[in-house]
Amino acid sequence: MSSLVTSNTTLSSLTDEQQLILNNVREFVQTEVKPRAPQIDKTAQFPHDLFKRCAELGLTGLAIDEEYGGLGQGVLMEQLVMEEIAKECPVLALILDAHLLSYRLINHFGSKEQKKRFIPPTASGAQITAMASTEATGSTNFAEQQPMGKRDGDGIILNGTKLFTTNSDVAGFYIVQGMVDGEFVNVIVEKGTPGLETGAIDHKLGMAGSSTGTVRFKNLRVPKENILAEHSDVQDASFALCFLNISSISIGLAEGVLEKTKTYLLNRTRNHKPLAGFQVVAHHLAKMQTQIELAKSILERAAKLYDEGRPDVVLTFMTKAFACEMAVDVANLCIQLHGAAGYMEETGIARYLRDAKCNTIGEISTDIHYDYIALRMGLPIDTSFPLFG
Amino acid sequence: MSKVIACYKWVADETDIKVNADSTLDISKAKGKISDYDRNAIEAAVQAAGALGGTAVALTFGTPKAKQSLKDALSRGPAEACYINAEEAARADGAVTAKALAAAVKKIENVSLVVCGEGASDTYARQTAPRIGAVLDWPVITSVSSVRFDGNALIAVRRLEDCMQTVKSELPAVIAVLPEMNSAPIPGLKAVLSAGKKPVTEFKAGDLGVDFAPKTTVSALKAYAMNRKSVIFSEGEIADKVKELTAALRKEGVL
Amino acid sequence: MAGIYVYSDKKDLAAELVGFAKGCGKRAIVLTFDERAAKDLSNSGADKVCLLKGDSELVENYGKSIAHLLAEQGAELFVVGATVSGRDIAARVAGYLDCAMVSEASSITYTDGKLVTERMMYGGSVQQSEVLEGLCVVTVRAGKFEAISGAAEVTTLEISADTRTTLVERKDIVKEGADLSVAERIVCVGMALDKREDLQIAHDLAAVLGAEVGCTRGVAEEKHWLPVEQYIGMSGAVVKPKLYLSMGVSGQIQHVFGIRDSQIIVAVNTDPKAPIFKAADYGIVGDMYQVIPLLTKTLKGA
């Protein structure tokens, strides 16, 4: 996308290695991911082949500590890679995002032993992982959530159902979040544990190919070693980090669809002039480019603050809310600018809107992100669960 | 341990070359890249080093700009790199390039094999391997589709227009490999991150005792002008477009 | 003997190069390793045909000796047919002589006693002109010059070979397709092809056109759906048919390099911005899966 005015400028200058990593990821995306993307969307089959390639290339462990077999690259690098993948295949980026979300929870809540056991297979991609939190009562409606289990000696017996879990059908282990004896816990449930059932939802608006399904527990016993340290507060910023990944996916998605739209409008003519030269159209394109640039700027600032060890949680809420809504608007307008061609799946534009919509809902609805921003502004918001204080 | 050398060229990415209105070229904004087929050469050298129990060395002759290629080359598997850093590379022709590379091969010592790509993506002159062989007076095998080793012998399959030729040669030798030789995988990120830790030897032009005066003089460089009718049927029903096309081809008398 | 020395393992190409040498008003001396070719070339208008004899079956092994021969004889230019082994020998000779060499010149002329050449760079998007002085080497593809006729004396010369490389085996490539370089019409298939069976639509069109089927590199080298001899371009076949019709070919410069000498170029591609349209005389923006069968039907009906 060298023709984009954004030209991949970042505030922090990248090292040679980081630039090379991005070049290689770009090549991987262009040569291996791009040709598969329409097919994944159409067949809704989990792209095992591409996940494997991501693992081989090291993308599954990019930001994970070297101690656990990762590459120890910073948060910013992970964002740039997510963005690159999402330009052509948002769903592959989402699959990686869900995988990394689990890592972040283990890294945050886990003991040394748990990290040693579960993070290396996550980093190497030997196992795909999932995070199961959302319940039927609503993802953040903790006040009304049913207890998910009860203590049994030093273990926990789980009973209950989690919904909309990305990677549900393919995961080697799940980080399950929920209320146990009035406390919020995080536990690891491994595939094959008696009492575990999974099921994929086979038809959804977008992000086809990610297996978004139900995870059910019937008298499933979680041993002590699989219970992550019992924080009842989830206030730590390292969890909010997840919201940056989903934001990068939205940004990459918007860049991808805008680039395709620009190409189309430069070639589509009205009265022998390219549509892209009509001022109304040109301004639409310019405004979208500006919106993307704004989202990149806030994201980069948020990521950089993490890398510098002084994270700003509110900024991550803002990034998630802004970037994910922006991508829906961009994808929507791009279809409009394509006319009927945009409405047809064959053109390869429509799926971007369907995919974009996921991100204003997934990883906590945008409205709730605004709730927390409002709270931090000192507004008298009534939240049922003090996520991030 | 013997060394297997992969020669690669750092070239301007042809897709970034801009053509000015007067059909002169603007290469100044072009990004650099390892010449496409040289990626296969590097992979072939890494594999050959494995088979011979030696080490692979990436070797490039370039201007100071080519320095940025080293980590890229090293991330593709060689254990070390060697860089002839010379402004003269900008004007080098086939003769100068081969002499510079051959001089470095001599300096590196204990080299059992030199692997070149069949042709560079900028010049595609396909001279380098045979010329290096001539300068060193080593056996040369070009257009190589696959190789194997048997003791000190190299057995290569060459692709010619009408046949596949299997030839046998003694080491040390120089080969030029076709891209069909291997698939030159995208380097893993771990390899990229460790590339910077591998040793690099740098030679300056003066270290090699080579005459850097090119034998050819480039008198002009301009964009190739495509002179075609470019009548493109893009609007309307497919049936109509097909009709218009057949009518046009009939008129041209090529049916 | 001074003059232009000519070598090609393809005797027709050698004859064309003699035509070039004589056209420059120079003496033409043909080098060949093949007795039959020597006989045929004795009527090529050359001043002399040198049948070289030595004890290696690999012509490349004579590079060093040829270099000595040229230097000894005071050759002005060594012009070689650009085939795989021709290019190899040419570059070895240039290497041993430490002289200038231009590979695959698209044009070569003498101006004010100096040799002026043109050749393609960057896959064919750029044309480079060079000036050469003294004994130098140039390779040229087939079809650039006209052969002439006229009797020449044939002499035999013993020449020594570098025997470090030996021939183990030679296997003819079984040509599944026709020789594209002489085809009158070509249907060229690009990477847009979804699966191997879909080649049928190309074969169907080729059948009504009386055309051969060629392809881009990926179709042969990555997909292996057609033999490698069937791909067209800078690293493949260079063609010059009356009609070249491509389907689902983007028209990257390295491919276009191989089709430039076609009389009429036609492209079918879904992407109006595909570079192939700039290289084409006629084009249809559309899905080849719809356009090509319809075109076949229309041509059949006509």
Ligand SMILES: Cc1cc2nc3c(=O)[nH]c(=O)nc-3n(C[C@H](O)[C@H](O)[C@H](O)COP(=O)(O)OP(=O)(O)OC[C@H]3O[C@@H](n4cnc5c(N)ncnc54)[C@H](O)[C@@H]3O)c2cc1C
């Ligand atoms: C493709 C996809 C993948 C997903 N993957 C996972 C996963 O891997 N793991 C997982 O645990 N979950 C996952 N989810 C679930 C996701 O996190 C939740 O759907 C999301 O957080 C919203 O929760 P909900 O669906 O329960 O909506 P509800 O809580 O029912 O809310 C519906 C809407 O009401 C509004 N709303 C709700 N509460 C408030 C409030 N307090 N203030 C203001 N407005 C409010 C918002 O507009 C909200 O969108 C995924 C969802 C999708 C679509």
Ligand SMILES: Cc1cc2nc3c(=O)[nH]c(=O)nc-3n(C[C@H](O)[C@H](O)[C@H](O)COP(=O)(O)OP(=O)(O)OC[C@H]3O[C@@H](n4cnc5c(N)ncnc54)[C@H](O)[C@@H]3O)c2cc1C
């Ligand atoms: C040093 C070097 C040498 C090379 N030498 C050669 C060579 O000799 N020969 C060669 O061919 N390549 C060569 N290449 C590769 C070349 O650069 C291109 O990658 C290649 O030619 C592209 O092949 P393609 O057009 O089939 O595929 P693509 O570039 O993938 O193009 C496919 C085209 O099909 C169109 N399309 C898709 N679906 C449809 C449909 N349903 N109907 C119609 N159109 C459709 C697309 O819009 C696209 O334009 C070389 C590359 C390098 C670097």
